[in-house]
Amino acid sequence: MDYDEDELHYDSQEELEQFDEDKLTNEEYDLLHDLLPQLKTKLKSYNDEIPDLALKEALYFNYFELEPSIEELKSNFKTQKREQELSESSGDVQVPTEAPPHTSSKLSRLAKARSGYSSSSILDQFTSNASAGKDESTSSPPPTLLRKKLERTQTPPRENVATLKLPAQYNDSKEPPISFDIALDDSVILNTPRDDISIFWFQDQPTSYENSLKRRRLNDAIFHSITNIDVPIEKINKAQNNFNKPSPDDEILNAQKQAFEGVGNLKIDEAPKEKSAPTKVKETKPFKKLDIDNELTSNPQFSKPHKSFVVIGHVDAGKSTLMGRLLFDYGIVDAKTVNKLVKESEKIGKGSFALAWIMDQTEEERSHGVTVDICATDFEVESNKFTAIDAPGHRDFVPQLIGGVSNADFALLVVDSITGEFEAGFALDGQTKEHTILAKNLGIENICVVVNKMDKEDWSENRFETIKTQLLEFLTSSDVDFKPKQIDFVPISGLTGNNVVKRDPSIESFKWYNGPTLAQYIENVPLSKDGRNTVSREPFYLSVHDVYKDKGDLKVIGKINSGFIQSGETVVFHPSDESLQVSSLQVSQKTVDFAIGGQLATLLFKSSQVSNESADVVRIGDVVTKVLSSIRTVKKFTASVHLFNMDKPLLVGMPFVLFRNSSQVPARITNILEITNSNKKKKKKILHLTSKQDALIEIEVDGGASLPLTTYEGNSKLGRIVLRREGQTIGAGKVTEI
Known part of the structure; x- marks a missing residue:
């Protein structure tokens, strides 16, 4: 009984991957066209007439690797020299001329084509495909991926075939007789595996075994059993050893068990070590003894505001x-x-x-x-x-x-x-x-x-x-x-x-x-006050804008908020509490004996004074003071804040970024003491703040950070803060208590 070719198409055409150059990514397209000339060069001496489509498909299905692509193409195409010899030998034979073919309809041509096929069953094709793969020495090029039907496989003559025919009374009927074949194929069913491991693979030639991964493609072969093909003993031993090892789940469970056992053995020291008392900073005298008030009035450098x-x-x-x-x-x-x-x-x-x-x-x-x-x-x-x-x-x-x-x-x-x-x-x-x-x-x-x-x-x-x-x-x-x-x-x-x-x-x-x-x-433009009159009586505060090392010197640049500083005096950096002696001073890139509030000054220190050169003892935003200053490094303080327009309320415990001059630290509100601009009855506990509210709050600095601060009354510049959240400024205020 004849079968239509479509009925023998067992591979799922939709699930298998087809090569389409238009669907390649930019990276795959560039790689394909970079490797294509190299592939042509390597195959030129072998066969330079291989179609470009076959070359591209070989590269694509071998993940753009040259050597596997060359091996596949050589297995699918003959050498050019061999083809020439075959064509020359066939050219010596004189082929008798044929009369022009008689035109016939498509139906007659189809019937004539089908009559040339030998009837075969599905089981026959199983057998023929399994046996034909071992005997073939050379194979013709496989059909391209764009072909929709598979090639018909010829089957050898069979024995033990029973043919059932209709009675003679139906032979005179105009309808064609119906016949079918029944055949028993025991070549596959009775096969006994020779090894303990059965391996199955989709491939055109069952005799070849490759352990390289390739893309799935349309094949003209059926699912073949290659159990009895020789498998390297090393691979079998490796597979057996892998199954003898603990599974990944076992490894995870063992690791978790060890972790929990380790936590159970942890102990907390009942008597933690006490922090060592801070060493007393030695105060040094200036290199030159100067009367600051007299210098401010007599020195022409300070005559201008x-x-x-x-x-x-x-x-x-x-x-x-x-x-x-x-x-x-x-x-x-x-x-x-x-x-x-x-x-x-x-x-x-x-x-x-x-x-x-x-x-x-x-x-x-x-x-x-x-x-x-x-x-x-x-x-x-x-x-x-x-x-x-x-x-x-x-x-x-x-x-x-x-x-x-x-x-x-x-x-x-x-x-x-x-x-x-x-x-x-x-x-x-x-x-x-x-x-x-x-x-x-x-x-x-x-x-x-x-x-x-x-x-x-x-x-x-x-x-x-x-x-x-x-x-x-x-x-x-x-x-x-x-x-x-x-x-x-x-x-x-x-x-x-x-x-x-x-x-x-x-x-x-x-x-x-x-x-x-x-x-x-x-x-x-008028200023509220002239700082020159009170400079000598104000505490010295400098906000660090920049810090860097230069030729063995540590240079700290900042704006002097109040007070004055002289060369030779010892200063303290907050919050690191590092104390260093000022070796020289610069204002407007000129060396001076002292600098006063309002000036942008550069303080120079010897790097050898730094206790730990590998650590950042001075950072942008730090505050520089003299010894015995009243400034404090805190983690918690009270502030009076005014909130701007906000997209969502500010809750107690919600994190934000706190700014003081050039310093910024993560912080959160721990307690809302009072809303000062509200006429509503005071609640027992306030949990959030909204837009345009004024409030007295307690703020805590998060993590291991700390912030040097003064109250607003102590210093108007160092006592101001700004609150920002999610890239927006949500409020500002003054420090009232530390």
Whole structure:
């Protein structure tokens, strides 16, 4: 009985993997086309007429390995020389010419084709496939993966075949007779395994045994038993040994048992070792004996008042460019340096960033055009000495901004006047509002709104007044709480320099403005107090901004919050309690005998003094004091805080990040003592705080961290804190008790 070829297709076409070059990943596609020329080169002497599709399939199904691919192709294709010999031998035989074939229908051609097949059963094909694989010396190329049907396998003549035919009365019928074959195949069923292990494999040639993993592909062979094929004894012994070992589950159970037994044997020391008492720090005298009060009045170096200001605002408002223009127009930076920066910036297509590069000096800041860290510089003009702090505007660098704002006397809030840019920085969740709120809560008493890029708006008075109205309303609101007399507005163009230090009278559209230039504002802005009068009576506090080693010296840079320091005196670093003697002092890169509050100073120490050079005894955010200072390193304190707008309430025990100057530590609220701005009846126990509430709370520093603090009354700079959670500033406050 004949069977359709589709009925003998036992492999699941849908489950097997087919090669499709369009479905390859980018990595597989590049690897395929990198290896394809190498494969062609290696097979050129063997057979250079192998189709590209067969080459690609061989690489794909052998996981892009050359040697297995070559072996498969050689087993599937004859050598080119052998094919030529066969073609030449066949060319010597004269083939008689045939008459042109008679055209016939598709049905007749199909019947004629089927009549040439010998009837075979499924069991016959099992037998024929199993035996044919051993006798074949050379095999024809396998069908490609795109072929939908398998090749018909010819079966040898069989014995013991019973053929059943219909009675003679049906022979005269026009209908074709029905016949079927029944055959018994005992070649597979009666096979007795010779070894203890039976191995089964899908493959075209059952006689070959490979232990390499390949992709599943369409095969023209059926599931073959290769039990009696010779298996290396080493593999059998290895398999037996693996089964004799403990299973992975047994190993895990044994490890858990040992762990629990070890925990049971642990003991707690009943008498823990007491901490050794801190060694008494020896106080040293200055190298020079100086009368500080007399020096402040008689020394011309201290005749000018010292002011520090920070430049804040939304990203790309032009803060760094404004700082560069201010230093250039004041003559602090010469034209040669600016011209060099212009050439360097034009090389990378950022010519307008030349002035900003005066402050942004790192490669990262220059390549991205964004200030990353605070940059402080000292400069002196005819009437004042200044410390200018350029703060980053991006929301990711708010922690650096907090460190800069906490060391400034007043702030310059730079806004972009271009239509759409101001709204993006102010109204559409920009950084203008957050920077302003932080400045007020960190002790900034005067703020100047610098309306930048007015040249792009043709110095429009209407545009300036629109921005002034919106910002004045916000700055005087309860969220910020500046007084109107603490706020000033100055229109400028940082790129062209108009109204920064000098005003260009030739601009007709700017004649409506009669106020001061930006330089006039920073020179004449009043400060609440002049620290020079009380310097000698105040305790010495310095907040560390940077620390590094240089040629055997340990250099510590920071802003002196109060008091004074002289070369030769011993200072203590908190919280590490490391004590070192100051070997020399520098202010504005000049060596001095002493430095006072408000100055940005560099303290130099001999590295040999450090007790443990491998440890970081000094870190950014640490506080430097003199011996016997009243500052304390605490893990728990009480503070009065004001909360800003929050997405979710602040619960007792919820973690947040606590900032004090440049220092930041993880912390949480342990107790809410009182909500001070609520008229509601006081609850027995308050468990959370919401937006715009004022509260008296207890804060605890998490983990092994600690924080050097003073109360707000003791030092206004070191007694202020900021609370941030999930990248947002949620509150600020003052330390009331430690």
